[in-house]
Amino acid sequence: MKKQDTLLRLRRFRVDELKRRMATLDGMKADMEKKLADLEDSVARERQRASDTDIGRLAFPSFLKSIEIRREKLKDTLRDLDRERAACQEELTSAYQDLKSLEFANEQQEKRLAEIEARRAQARLDEMALVRHLRKHALRAG
Template sequence: MKSRDSLIRLKRFQVDDKRRQVTQIETMIADFERMADELDRQIVEEEQRVGVTDIAHFAYPTFAKAAMQRRDNLKGSVDGLKEQLASAQSQLAEAFEELKKVEMLEERNVERERQSENQRSQAEMDSIGLAMHLRAG
């Protein structure tokens, strides 16, 4: 019984850990996307301030070029994190399935034990009833 309880606790811990990983990756993706959007806004503002939107133009702002590079790096990181997220979600689903299997096995074992106890109890009551019937008769 203790080993089953320990196994269930372990599986629940694994599910919780995978859930935390998924949440952490989702948070990082949201943060990086927010930062990339902010850089996009800054690029547009800088282009409007200088009046040059052609990247190839000699007067294109250096700040805007650097911001573009940072934005592109963030978007690349987001793409990599999305791959990690898909993997983490898959691992979470697997861990959840394993937990459900262990919980279902535990429920079956508990039900079997309950039925066995009921049968023992009924057999005991039957023998008591038979003994009383024999004494009375």
């Protein structure tokens, strides 16, 4: 039974670890999305500022070019996070199924052991009742 308990703990730990990893990936994705939104806001602000001055109008295209590079890097990072999250989700699903099948097998074994113990107890009670019955009839006959 100890081996199964160890396996159950190991599988539960693995599921918990993957859930934590999913939460971390979700947090990282939310952070990247926030950075992307902040980048879009800064472009809008800089566009407004650039229209106010001649130097701004001249510098704005190079600013946009650098922002576009940054935006693409953020989008690449988001795609990587999505791929990693999908792989982690598959792994979590598999680990969860393994855990549930092991828990089910463990429950079935416990149920079988309880039934065996109940049968043994009933057999002992039946034997005691038979002995009592035989003694009772032996006393009447003798």
